[in-house]
Amino acid sequence: MTAVRMGQGVEWALHVLLTLAWLGDDEPVTVAKLAAGHDLPSAYLNKQLQALARAGIVESTPGARGGFRLSRPASSITLMDVVAAIEGTQDAFRCTEIRQQGVGADLPRRTFDAPCAISASMRRAELAWRRELASQTIADIRAEVDVYSPEAKRVTRRAYGL
Template sequence: MRMNQGVEWAVHVLLALAWLDDGEPVSTARFAASYELPQAYLNKQLQALVRAGLLESVPGARGGFRLARPPEKITLMDVVMAIEGPEPAFQCTEIRRRGMGADAPESQFRVACAVNTSMQRAELAWRKSLASQTIADVRTEAELHAPAVAGMTRRAYGRD
């Protein structure tokens, strides 16, 4: 499965805000500079997170974005849904009814397509896995692999 790169960007922004943990907003420009990302495209991802209730947008010269919920209450599935939308990854087009199956009796299609059923089962497992992992979980795992990352993030945003 291929996801929009905005999902990765969104998770990193949420992690940065979790490490900053002070409620002070961070501007799109600051995030974009920190990760060397295009500001306009990053802002679209951040606005999607606001619409999903994951971030709050703070207007004004010292405005920006801050977490709308604690990191323990934001799942990876929340992020994927905000950026990618709710549509299933697999779309069955019932090709079994075309070509060699075009003249098959309707009774042959009463049982759900095995390909569609298998793909839906796999996607459900994927979605459950994403829903079971929070930004706090990812933060903990990142800190296990790179213990200095929290301090590095706070310094990069002038919070240390």
């Protein structure tokens, strides 16, 4: 069984998207500035931003005044969108039908006509997880942070020269 485990790229992407949501549409922000703002390596963060751009979550503006900005409202970017962009869309659990091996190998074939109960249970749990991620947006996170850390937006905007 594979555990649902996400790499740091998802966390980094979510923090950067929150930053971009606070900064608004003023100017695109360079990878170097975003990386410095979170004390992250630019090259790795750039890979995450490129994945977000391919998914239509951010847009990239080339050139000396280029950088990244949200390509759509924060209210339409779900956590599932971000996870899928960074981690891919492959199922976390993959049933290999081990019930048909070992002691199960001697059972009649009709025993396996019904779906594997373990696989079905894991699939239901994964779908619930995906639905929960799809129900939350970057705007929801921004609103929560604004309530519990109201100074975070002001400090972030000041750090980026706004």
